[in-house]
Amino acid sequence: MSKNNKNGWKYKKLGDENYFELIMGQSPPSKTYNLEKIGLPFFQGKAEFGKMFPTPKKYCSEPTRIAEKDDVLISVRAPVGPTNLANERCCIGRGLAAIRCKQNILPGLA
Numbered sequence: 001m002s003k004n005n006k007n008g009w010k011y012k013k014l015g016d017e018n019y020f021e022l023i024m025g026q027s028p029p030s031k032t033y034n035l036e037k038i039g040l041p042f043f044q045g046k047a048e049f050g051k052m053f054p055t056p057k058k059y060c061s062e063p064t065r066i067a068e069k070d071d072v073l074i075s076v077r078a079p080v081g082p083t084n085l086a087n088e089r090c091c092i093g094r095g096l097a098a099i100r101c102k103q104n105i106l107p108g109l110a
Contacts, residue, residue: 014099021100025065025076025092032062039063045095046075046082053087063091067098074099 004010012019025044033042040063041056048054054073067073067086075082077095092098 019102021102023065023067023071023092023098023100025094025096025098027093028060028062028064028091032060034059034061039091040066041088041090042093043067043073043090043096044093045077046079049073049075049082049084052085054084054090056090060091065092065098066090067092067096068100071098071100073097 014020014022027044028042032039035058037059039059039061041054042058042060042063043054043056044058048057067090069086069088071086073084073086073092074097075095076097086098
């Protein structure tokens with residue numbers, strides 16, 4: 001069941017696969033981490049978060065879990081809940097999950 005709020009927005013559960021995909025982070029092998037910008041930016045948790053977008057400190061040459069541009073990144077380890085937006089394709093470690101909105105859902109407005 002979906003309810004509308006006073007602005008006409010519909011409430012949906014994050015588990016509703018018609019609207020969202022949830023990608024849980026996974027740590028790639030540590031030998032694939034680097035500081036030389038080889039591979040994708042690698043975000044492990046809230047430590048890399050900025051006001052809206054994360055700032056890469058490490059990179060990963062063999063990513064196991066990938067967030068796409070405009071995915072919502074959410075911290076799933078202490079502290080749980082802080083969010084940022086992925087402003088580029090990136091590797092996510094086990095301290096993060098990515099929420100991918102499907103077509104015509106914010107934030108990407110695909």
